[in-house]
Amino acid sequence: MGxxxxxxxxxxxxxxxxxxxxxxxxxxWEALVRQYQGRVYSVAYHYVGDAEDARDLAQEIFVRLxxxxxxxxxxxxxxxxxxxxxxxxxxxxxxxxxxxxARDIAADEMWDLPSQAPTPEESCAEGDRRRLVHxxxxxxxxxxxxxxxxxxxxxxxxxxxASLLGVPVGTVKSRSxxxxxxxxxxxxxxxxxxxxxxx
Amino acid sequence: xxxxxFEKRLERYRTGKLxxxxxxxxxxxxxxxxACRALLEAIQTGENHVAQVDLSEAVLAQTTGxxxxxxxxxxxxxxxxxxxxVEKELVIAHLASCASCSSLFRIMSEAAEILxxxxxxxxxxxxVPDVLNAVRPLWRDRLGLSKALEWLRGLTQRxxxxxxxxxxxxxxxxxxxxTPFSPVPDAGSRLLASLQNREGLIxxxxxxxxxxxxxxxxxIAASARARQEVSRISARxxxxxxxxxxxxxxxxxxxxxxxxxxxxxxxxxxxDVYQQTKRSKAAKH
Numbered sequence: 190m191g192x193x194x195x196x197x198x199x200x201x202x203x204x205x206x207x208x209x210x211x212x213x214x215x216x217x218w219e220a221l222v223r224q225y226q227g228r229v230y231s232v233a234y235h236y237v238g239d240a241e242d243a244r245d246l247a248q249e250i251f252v253r254l255x256x257x258x259x260x261x262x263x264x265x266x267x268x269x270x271x272x273x274x275x276x277x278x279x280x281x282x283x284x285x286x287x288x289x290x291a292r293d294i295a296a297d298e299m300w301d302l303p304s305q306a307p308t309p310e311e312s313c314a315e316g317d318r319r320r321l322v323h324x325x326x327x328x329x330x331x332x333x334x335x336x337x338x339x340x341x342x343x344x345x346x347x348x349x350x351a352s353l354l355g356v357p358v359g360t361v362k363s364r365s366x367x368x369x370x371x372x373x374x375x376x377x378x379x380x381x382x383x384x385x386x387x388x
Numbered sequence: 389x390x391x392x393x394f395e396k397r398l399e400r401y402r403t404g405k406l407x408x409x410x411x412x413x414x415x416x417x418x419x420x421x422x423a424c425r426a427l428l429e430a431i432q433t434g435e436n437h438v439a440q441v442d443l444s445e446a447v448l449a450q451t452t453g454x455x456x457x458x459x460x461x462x463x464x465x466x467x468x469x470x471x472x473x474v475e476k477e478l479v480i481a482h483l484a485s486c487a488s489c490s491s492l493f494r495i496m497s498e499a500a501e502i503l504x505x506x507x508x509x510x511x512x513x514x515x516v517p518d519v520l521n522a523v524r525p526l527w528r529d530r531l532g533l534s535k536a537l538e539w540l541r542g543l544t545q546r547x548x549x550x551x552x553x554x555x556x557x558x559x560x561x562x563x564x565x566x567t568p569f570s571p572v573p574d575a576g577s578r579l580l581a582s583l584q585n586r587e588g589l590i591x592x593x594x595x596x597x598x599x600x601x602x603x604x605x606x607x608i609a610a611s612a613r614a615r616q617e618v619s620r621i622s623a624r625x626x627x628x629x630x631x632x633x634x635x636x637x638x639x640x641x642x643x644x645x646x647x648x649x650x651x652x653x654x655x656x657x658x659x660d661v662y663q664q665t666k667r668s669k670a671a672k673h
Contacts (some may be wrong), residue, residue, distance in 0.1 A: 222520070226519075248522055252526070256538065322503065322506070342503050342507055365464060366464030369464050369500075377495055
């Protein structure tokens with residue numbers, strides 16, 4: 190029942206959903222949230238590195254999305270959602286840097302901490318491999334991490350990423366290869382630290 | 389099939405000990421995985437190839453240095469299938485002889501398979517109700533005041549807002565005072581005339597200041613006189629109060645004397661009456 194409803198929602202036209210949302214249809218808004226929750230939560234999780242923070246952040250992102258529903262059309266909905274999610278994540282990281290958590294943990298170390306809540310990886314079969322990649326992501330520089338998240342994970346085009354990050358297209362292209370190599374090196378280092386094994 | 393599974397079956401694949409299904413899987417993996425293809429080629433090349441690699445490394449060390457940097461700059465393009473044929477062959481040849489680049493390429497190709505699968509992560513089932521609850525207050529007020537306030541807040545937070553406000557303020561002042569259609573068209577000319585008549589303005593201000601000074605002096609003198617009068621009246625009042633107090637004391641003294649003399653008279657009168665009564669009783673007996 191749940192999966193079939195999800196498929197129906199997936200097939201729904203974004204323009205129609207947006208139009209109904211603007212007219213005040215709460216069901217359309219709920220469908221929009223269900224359709225994009227995976228993307229938004231994924232972006233938040235990979236930026237923030239912590240499942241609980243990512244959940245709160247994803248909620249905040251949807252509130253932001255709701256407030257700016259009138260500024261977007263159906264064709265550019267997904268890039269816009271990712272843009273809003275990315276900007277909110279950056280804001281969150283800045284806030285966390287300005288006001289560190291009470292337990293006084295450096296932001297970079299958050300990636301290596303096991304969260305109390307079950308992480309998304311734990312609920313799927315290839316959890317170990319994804320966890321390794323996720324931890325390796327935390328070791329990248331911020332720009333390289335962003336490029337991996339936006340290009341490799343979210344599948345955005347190089348032009349969209351350049352526009353979003355405010356850097357030239359050539360920079361994104363060259364950085365993309367460097368980011369993938371840096372990620373592979375981080376994975377290899379983590380594998381070495383863990384005593385070998387595959388990704 | 390991933391690279392790990394391929395490596396496990398590689399020896400049996402080379403010696404022809406795999407079943408048809410497994411062999412087909414291996415062939416399919418070889419078609420799409422450059423790193424494993426390079427690994428297989430490297431194994432099949434044999435001992436002579438190892439000798440060539442050692443020689444090439446020595447030559448590179450004395451000439452251009454290691455080619456790993458150049459190879460790594462092309463790995464992404466090879467992985468995406470956007471490199472030209474020559475570069476691809478060169479990279480494959482390097483991968484066959486360089487263990488570190490080969491392992492890096494293997495990790496990169498596996499990560500390229502895993503990363504898109506991390507595109508969507510569904511949070512717990514209570515997430516959507518929580519989002520709907522968080523948005524509900526906004527939903528009720530979507531056409532109300534908060535939207536206008538949000539717009540105004542956004543307007544004032546724009547970086548050029550101060551410039552635009554100054555520009556609009558100038559236009560407003562010009563429209564109010566500087567055009568023939570303004571509601572107070574003579575305000576500018578009156579202001580200009582008063583500014584041009586500086587002498588008269590200064591003289592008028594000077595006379596006003598002198599007038600205010602004289603009035604202030606008069607007020608100060610009057611207040612001094614009033615203070616003297618108040619002190620004189622208060623001294624006279626004190627004297628009168630002293631006289632009244634003396635008279636009061638004399639009255640009290642007279643009253644005390646009168647009361648004591650009256651008490652004596654009454655006591656003698658009572659004693660006389662008592663004696664007369666006593667005598668009359670004795671006469672009766």
